[in-house]
Structures are given as structure tokens and as C-alpha cells.
Amino acid sequence: HRAIIEATSDIACAYKPNFAFFEAMGAAGYEALAQTLEAIPRDIPVIADAKRGDVPNTAMAYARAIYDVWNCDAVTVNPYLGHDSIEPFLRPGRGVFLLCRTSNPGAGDLQDLRTGDDGAPLYQVIARRAAEWGNDGSIGLVVGATYPDEGRAIRKLAPGLLFLVPGLGAQGGDLEASVAATLDRSGQGCLFNASRQVIYAGAGKDFDVAARAAALALRDAINGVRDAQVVRRQVKAPMDLRPADRVQLKKAHACGGDQWTVTRIGADIGLRCERCERHVLLDRVTVERRIVAFIERAPSAATG
Amino acid sequence: HRAIIEATSDIACAYKPNFAFFEAMGAAGYEALAQTLEAIPRDIPVIADAKRGDVPNTAMAYARAIYDVWNCDAVTVNPYLGHDSIEPFLRPGRGVFLLCRTSNPGAGDLQDLRTGDDGAPLYQVIARRAAEWGNDGSIGLVVGATYPDEGRAIRKLAPGLLFLVPGLGAQGGDLEASVAATLDRSGQGCLFNASRQVIYAGAGKDFDVAARAAALALRDAINGVRDAQVVRRQVKAPMDLRPADRVQLKKAHACGGDQWTVTRIGADIGLRCERCERHVLLDRVTVERRIVAFIERAPSAATG
Numbered sequence: 340h341r342a343i344i345e346a347t348s349d350i351a352c353a354y355k356p357n358f359a360f361f362e363a364m365g366a367a368g369y370e371a372l373a374q375t376l377e378a379i380p381r382d383i384p385v386i387a388d389a390k391r392g393d394v395p396n397t398a399m400a401y402a403r404a405i406y407d408v409w410n411c412d413a414v415t416v417n418p419y420l421g422h423d424s425i426e427p428f429l430r431p432g433r434g435v436f437l438l439c440r441t442s443n444p445g446a447g448d449l450q451d452l453r454t455g456d457d458g459a460p461l462y463q464v465i466a467r468r469a470a471e472w473g474n475d476g477s478i479g480l481v482v483g484a485t486y487p488d489e490g491r492a493i494r495k496l497a498p499g500l501l502f503l504v505p506g507l508g509a510q511g512g513d514l515e516a517s518v519a520a521t522l523d524r525s526g527q528g529c530l531f532n533a534s535r536q537v538i539y540a541g542a543g544k545d546f547d548v549a550a551r552a553a554a555l556a557l558r559d560a561i562n563g564v565r566d567a568q569v570v571r572r573q574v575k576a577p578m579d580l581r582p583a584d585r586v587q588l589k590k591a592h593a594c595g596g597d598q599w600t601v602t603r604i605g606a607d608i609g610l611r612c613e614r615c616e617r618h619v620l621l622d623r624v625t626v627e628r629r630i631v632a633f634i635e636r637a638p639s640a641a642t643g
Numbered sequence: 644h645r646a647i648i649e650a651t652s653d654i655a656c657a658y659k660p661n662f663a664f665f666e667a668m669g670a671a672g673y674e675a676l677a678q679t680l681e682a683i684p685r686d687i688p689v690i691a692d693a694k695r696g697d698v699p700n701t702a703m704a705y706a707r708a709i710y711d712v713w714n715c716d717a718v719t720v721n722p723y724l725g726h727d728s729i730e731p732f733l734r735p736g737r738g739v740f741l742l743c744r745t746s747n748p749g750a751g752d753l754q755d756l757r758t759g760d761d762g763a764p765l766y767q768v769i770a771r772r773a774a775e776w777g778n779d780g781s782i783g784l785v786v787g788a789t790y791p792d793e794g795r796a797i798r799k800l801a802p803g804l805l806f807l808v809p810g811l812g813a814q815g816g817d818l819e820a821s822v823a824a825t826l827d828r829s830g831q832g833c834l835f836n837a838s839r840q841v842i843y844a845g846a847g848k849d850f851d852v853a854a855r856a857a858a859l860a861l862r863d864a865i866n867g868v869r870d871a872q873v874v875r876r877q878v879k880a881p882m883d884l885r886p887a888d889r890v891q892l893k894k895a896h897a898c899g900g901d902q903w904t905v906t907r908i909g910a911d912i913g914l915r916c917e918r919c920e921r922h923v924l925l926d927r928v929t930v931e932r933r934i935v936a937f938i939e940r941a942p943s944a945a946t947g
Contacts, residue, residue: 390697394746395749424747454758
């Protein structure tokens with residue numbers, strides 16, 4: 340792994356070691372994981388792809404393993420056990436990626452279940468909860484590249500969250516579709532992950548050269564889609580804000596509240612703080628940039 | 644851990660090492676896990692409490708780690724990723740416990756979400772799926788002792804599945820309520836787990852003696868509730884079978900089908916095989932014993 344890291348460290352924005360493949364090799368894998376993490380330059384974030392999730396007392400132990408033993412910066416966490424199981428992973432300067440829409444063919448078995456009064460599929464509930472639970476940027480979402488339609492729906496619900504997007508390459512995710520679907524309005528907000536596509540790009544002695552070429556090609560392809568999209572956005576209609584939308588903003592209000600109700604639409608957007616009830620008027624560009632998530636959508640003029 | 648195992652190995656029906664606490668200790672923990680597993684007598688099953696769950700290719704690696712590296716007999720698995728993520732853990736002679744209702748206070752955050760047309764909470768959907776996915780006994784359920792009402796509902800949906808019941812003791816599960824709620828109709832079908840209550844029963848040098856005493860007391864308390872319940876069951880009303888109930892039976896029909904529709908109620912129960920459409924008539928005791936799960940419940944006479 341060291342050679343692959345050296346060949347790609349000026350291209351990759353993060354590394355995401357998959358703990359399963361190290362664990363499957365027993366003691367040798369334990370040693371290999373240590374060496375792999377050691378080889379990653381200090382300034383590049385490391386996401387432990389470990390998909391942990393347990394009751395709070397146990398989750399604390401997993402957090403110690405990921406953050407203190409392995410010194411990783413972030414971890415993938417399964418949300419099924421609820422908020423108190425995620426809390427132990429929330430530490431200043433560390434990040435959690437909650438499984439929202441996974442990249443496997445069977446993802447929909449449970450993630451597509453219709454829930455609650457509005458029939459929102461389960462994966463969308465996770466997206467909404469993530470915005471509530473980690474409004475300070477500490478929680479991101481895992482959004483499989485193999486499901487661009489679902490990715491687009493998640494991005495609409497959580498415009499300001501960071502996405503980890505696995506499933507490009509070997510798993511068959513369509514690069515153009517998934518990049519276009521998941522980037523935020525400024526063309527950012529995603530970490531696209533490729534594992535097998537890069538690591539196994541070459542089978543010969545020059546596997547590191549092949550890995551570098553694959554990583555470069557992937558980066559350029561992603562950035563190409565992004566640039567096209569940003570240009571398109573600049574001539575595009577503004578965000579579909581509606582009166583009575585409930586939104587979560589990035590910066591807390593002076594009173595401490597961060598949830599707002601939209602009261603007025605126009606070049607300036609009227610907002611009422613749900614905590615202190617004060618009204619503010621902000622220009623649309625600022626509001627669009629600050630929205631982390633829609634807590635509740637008002638019906639659109641067309642359907643409402 | 645060796646002393647605790649030696650002090651309890653004639654009492655415990657299984658051991659359930661929690662991988663998190665070993666992982667949190669780094670290399671020393673890796674070694675400690677190896678020694679702990681080594682100390683468990685060969686004839687006592689070991690459940691790896693690792694709460695894994697990932698896309699199929701990765702789940703295969705986790706299965707190798709649990710079964711081939713650590714030689715465990717069963718593993719706890721998070722169902723959020725769907726059936727294809729669970730399949731790699733299904734091997735002859737090994738078992739999977741799917742998280743259904745976990746024991747933590749926040750369990751209900753997602754597990755209580757109402758789903759689908761009938762509004763069944765998510766944890767009940769897992770119970771039904773488990774019966775479909777692992778009708779051969781390969782899949783059991785994790786049912787927290789801290790939620791006896793939910794445990795009772797799960798037992799009704801999955802009368803024939805094995806439950807792993809954590810949360811007694813330190814987590815505050817009410818022993819009598821949870822044992823009564825989760826045992827099957829013959830007073831079996833559950834593995835009750837206590838960790839801190841036994842391991843930390845004594846803090847002094849005789850901690851192994853204290854652990855043995857705690858394990859014995861726990862076993863006797865569980866068996867006491869069970870015996871009382873079995874007696875009560877013997878004079879109790881029969882299972883509430885209804886015409887048009889769809890059930891899954893333990894033994895497959897000659898045609899290979901294992902799903903049946905109830906066509907007639909009485910001392911003998913009429914059943915139609917959903918695969919070959921043949922009718923059979925079986926005595927009630929046999930039917931009640933063979934039911935693994937209700938696939939779909941007919942409305943009761945009272946509400947329908």
C-alpha cells in the first residue's frame with residue numbers, strides 16, 4: 340500500500356482504508372493497517388471505513404479504537420442504533436459519515452422502506468436526521484455512486500452536508516451521473532472514492548504508475564463534470580425556496596437557534612428564528628449558501 | 644478473561660466477546676482477544692459481537708475475519724444494508740444475529756419509525772425479513788432486554804427464531820419482564836447475555852469466584868422465570884391462528900415450499916402450500932411448533 344499512497348498523495352484529497360480487508364488477514368493485516376496509516380502524509384485526512392455502530396458504552400470503545408489507536412480523522416458509522424450510538428464518535432476535529440444510501444445492489448431492501456406520514460424512504464430520513472444531529476459539520480453522509488437519483492434527492496434534503504461517495508469503478512457507479520447528482524450548489528461537498536479502480540489499475544511491477552494514472556484520470560473526470568455543472572448553475576434558476584419552508588442554517592443565530600422558518604421570498608429572503616421568533620431579512624445568495632438542510636418542506640405552489 | 648471463562652464455562656451456554664473493547668486496546672487488545680477465544684472450551688459456541696455490516700465484497704472479508712481468522716460460530720450483523728450484505732455471513736454451521744431491537748436508550752430513533760402500508764415499526768420489519776432470509780435457522784435476532792414490550796411483539800412475529808438478548812444487568816433490563824417476553828412457546832429460543840454484571844461482579848482478587856456466583860444467580864433467575872412461564876403456557880389458550888394468516892413453517896413441503904396460508908382453524912389446522920397449492924391438515928400442536936414466523940397476519944375476528 341505504501342507505493343500506492345506515494346504515487347497518489349498529491350492527487351488524493353483523503354484516504355479511506357477499508358478495515359475489513361485488513362481484519363481478514365489476521366495479525367498480518369493488523370500490521371499492514373498500521374503501516375498503511377503510517378505511510379499517509381500527516382496533512383491528508385484519513386477516513387476509517389469501518390462501518391461501526393453499537394450501544395453508547397461500546398461505541399465509545401470503537402471511537403477510541405478509530406481515533407486513539409488508529410489516529411483516523413473520520414469514520415463511517417451505521418445509523419440503525421440511533422443518535423446516542425453516534426454521539427461517541429462526535430469529537431472536535433473528527434468527522435462521522437453516516438450510512439445513508441449504500442452502493443450495493445440490495446441497498447433498497449430497507450433503505451427504500453416508506454416511513455412516517457409523508458412516506459419518505461428510510462434513507463431520506465437518515466439524511467434529515469444527519470442534518471439535525473451534526474449541524475456543525477461533524478456529520479456527513481455515505482451516498483453510493485450507484486444510485487444517482489437517490490443521491491440527488493439526498494443533496495436536496497441536505498444541501499450543506501459533506502458526502503462520501505463510494506461505488507465508482509468496480510461497483511459500476513456512473514461517474515458523470517453520480518458526480519452531477521451529489522455535488523452541492525458550489526460544485527463541492529463530495530469526496531468521491533475509488534478503491535479497486537486505482538489499487539488494481541495495474542497488475543505488473545509498475546502497479547504504482549498505473550495507480551497514479553488511474554487516480555489522475557479519475558480526478559480529471561470528476562473535475563470535468565464539476566466544472567460543467569458550476570457553469571450551468573450560474574445561468575440556472577435560483578434555489579426553490581418556498582414560504583413556510585423550515586430550514587437549518589450553517590451559522591447559529593445570536594440567540595443560539597439554528598432552525599428558521601421562511602416567511603418571505605424574493606431577492607431578499609425573510610426568515611423567522613424558531614427559537615427567539617425574531618425576523619431577519621437576508622439576501623438570497625447568502626441564504627442559499629447557508630442552508631444546511633430543509634427540516635420540513637412547504638408544499639410547492641404547483642402541488643400545494 | 645481466562646479466569647472468568649474457567650469460572651463460568653459449566654454455566655454459560657455461549658460466550659459473546661465484544662470486539663470493540665479489544666480493538667480499543669490496540670495491539671495488546673488483539674492479543675487479548677486471541678487469548679480469550681483460545682480459553683473458551685471447544686464445545687461452547689462463540690458469538691462475535693462485532694456488529695459488522697457492509698457491501699457484499701467487503702462483508703465477505705468481514706466474514707473471513709470472524710469465521711476464519713477468529714473461528715467464531717456466529718456474529719452480530721447490522722441489517723441496514725439489506726439482504727446481499729448479510730448473505731456473506733451465512734455459512735453452514737454458522738449463525739447470524741441481525742440487530743432488530745437494540746438495548747440502548749436511543750434505539751427507537753430509527754427502529755420505531757412507522758413503515759409501509761401497515762405502519763409496522765422498522766424493527767418489526769427486520770423481524771419479518773429475518774424469518775424470510777434465514778428460515779433454515781441460520782439467522783437470529785438481537786432483541787434488547789431493556790424493551791420487553793418490543794421483545795414480545797418480535798416473538799409474536801418470529802415464534803421460531805433464536806434471540807440474542809443483551810442488556811440485562813448494567814444496562815438496566817428487567818430480567819423477569821424480558822425473559823417472559825422473549826422466550827418461545829416451549830420456554831426456549833433465547834440466549835440471555837450479561838457482560839458487566841458477571842465480569843465486574845467482584846473487584847478483588849477473588850473476582851472469578853464473584854463472577855461465577857453472579858453467573859449462577861443469573862442463570863437460576865432466568866430459569867425460574869422460564870419454568871413459571873412453561874407451566875402457565877400449559878394451561879393457556881392456544882396460539883391465535885386466523886384463517887388467511889400466511890405462515891412460514893420449519894420443515895419445507897415435499898414440493899420445496901415453506902410458506903403456507905391458513906385455510907381452516909380448529910383442533911386440526913388446514914394449510915395450503917403457497918407453492919404447489921396442495922392442502923394439508925395438521926394437528927394444532929404440530930402446526931404451532933413448526934411456525935417460524937407469520938409472513939402476513941389476517942385481521943383478527945374482533946378488528947376485521
